[in-house]
Amino acid sequence: MAGREGTPDLTHLWGSTPRQALIRAVPSPGLAVLLLQERSLCLHYYSVSTLGGFQVYLGDGRFHLESVMIANPNVPTYRYVLDWAGLTAGEGYDPYSKVLSREHYDHQRMQAARQEAIAAAHSAKSWGLILGTLGRQGSPKILEHLESQLRALGLSFVRLLLSEIFPSKLRLLPEVDVWVQVACPRLSIDWGTAFPKPLLTPYEAAVALRAISWQQPYPMDFYASSSLGPWTVNHGQDRRPRALCRPARGKRTLRVLCLAGFRQSERGFREKTGALRKALRCRAELVCLTGPHPVPDTPGPEGARSDFGSCPPEEQPRGWWFSEQEVDVFSALEEPAACRGLEEALGTVAQALNRLGPFDGLLGFSQGAALAALVCALGQAGDSRFPLPRFVILVSGFCPRGLGFKESILQRPLSLPSLHVFGDTDKVIPSPESMQLASRFLGAVTLTHSGGHFIPAAAPQRQAYLKFLDQFAE
Helix, strand or coil: CCCCCCCCECCEEEECCCHHHHHHHCCCCCCEEEEEEEECCCEEEEEEECCECCEEEECCCCHHHHHHHHHCCCCCEEEECCCCHHHHCCCCCCCCCCCEEEECCCHHHHHHHHHHHHHHHCCCCEEEEEEECCCCCCCHHHHHHHHHHHHHCCCEEEEEEECCCCHHHHCCCCCCCEEEEECCHHHHHHHHHHCCCCEECHHHHHHHCCCCCCCCCCCCCCCCCCCCCCCCCCCCCCCCCCCCCCCCCCCCCEEEEEECCCCECHHHHHHHCHHHHHHCCCCEEEEEECCCEECCCCCCHHHCCCCCCCCCHHHCCEECCECCCCCCCCCCCCCCCCCECHHHHHHHHHHHHHHHCCCCEEEEECHHHHHHHHHHHHHHCCCCCCCCCCEEEEECCCCCCCCCHHHHHHCCCECCCEEEEEECCCCCCCHHHHHHHHCCECCCEEEEECCCCCCCCCHHHHHHHHHHHHCCCC
16 A cells, blocks of 8 residues: 555554554554544544555444545545444454455535535525534534624524434424534534525534635534634634543453444444443443344434435444344334344354454343343353353343243353343333343342433443442453
8 A cells, every 4th residue: 555656645544443453453563553532432543654645444334434535535535344344244244354445425416515505595584503412512602603693694593402403393493594503513414405494514604604715625623623713612722632541550441342222223322322431431442233133224314315325334223133023123021923133143242252352241232231141141051152251231131032942041040240220211121121130140230220211321320330340450
C-alpha cells in the first residue's frame, strides 16, 4: 500500500476496533500506531503515518466510515475486513483476514438533496426547532443560538422536545414550513427526504439563514472545538484531549463478551450498551455480539428506507433462535414449538470465544442472557467449546424453555459468580423470570431497578457493577 507514485505522504488508518485488535491488524511492524482519541461509546480512533494517499477504515459498520468519506470526498477510502459482522452472521470470516475493499459514497446525490432542502427553507416563514432528548444528542446551547437568530430576523418558531423524530409526528404541525433538529446530524443527511418538510441540521439552518455560505466539503465538525460556528456544541471552547483512561493501580481491564437480545442489531446493541460502556470505563472492555439469524426487518422512520442503499449489516435486526418452526418469531414466556437455530447460535458464540478471546466474563441481555446462562451450563458440564468464564452478568434474563436434553443441564446448580439485573416494571421479561434464572446460580447477586426492559447504568447500578467486577480485576 505504501509508496504509491504521485500520492501524498500521509495515510490514515483508523476505525472503531479495540486497541489490541488494531495493533494486531497492522500489517507491518515498522508502522507507528498513535492513539488519537478515545470515546466512551466504543469508538477508538487510530492513525498510522506512512507513505500513500488514502485512508483505511478498521471497524464494524459504515456509520463512522461514511462520516469520514463525507468529510474527505477526494481521498480514496478502503475498508479493512476487521469486524465481526461476518462472524455474527455465521459466515466464517476471519476477523484478521487482511482483506481491503474500496468503499464509495454518493456525494453528489447527498449534497443535491441537502441543497434542495436548504433552498426550500430560504422562503420559510414558520420554523420548528427540535431538541433531541435521547442521551446527550440535544444541545440547549445550540437551540438558544438558533432562537436568537430567528428572533433577529423576525421569524416565528415553535419548539419541540423529542426522543425520536418521525415524519408522522412532524405532520401534526403542518403550519411549520421547515424543521431544524438539534439531535443527530446524520438523521437529516441519511433520512431527510423521508420527511414532508425540510429537516435541516444546525449548520444547514445557518446556510439557509445566510449566516454562512455552503461549504465544500460538507463539514462534519459537530463536536469539534475548532468548528465553523456556534451551531456546533463545542465551538470556541479550548478542549484539550482527555488523558487516556487507565485501570487503577494493581487492577487490569477485564474483557467481557456481550450477547445482544432478540431483534437487536449490532449497531443498536452498541448504542444500548453505551451508557454501561461509559460507566465501566477503565474497568471493562465490552465486545458486542449479535445473533446469527436475521429477523424480519424493522423499517426506518414510519416505514421509510435510507436514502443511500439498503440496510447495512450492522443495522439488520438479529436473533439467537426462534420459538416457531416456520415463523421467525420468539416468545420467552411460552413453551416453544421449537428452538430453531439454537445450534447455530451456540456455534456463533463458540466461534467468537475462540477468535476474539480470551474473555474474563460474559454479559447477556434478554434472549442473550438466556443464551449466556446456557453457555455457562454447557461449559460447566464439560463442553470444550465453552471455557467457563470467571463471571457472568445477566440482564433481564430468563430460563430458556423447550431445550430438550439441554434443559436438564441448565437445571443443575451453576457455581460461577453471577450478577442478575432486572427491572421491577419489566413487561417483556417479568422479574419472577429473572429471579428463577438467578436461583440456578450458587451465591447469585441480584440488582434490581425501578425501570423496565433495558440495561441500567445510572449511579446506583454503576456502583453495583464496579463492586462486582473489582473482585476479578486483581
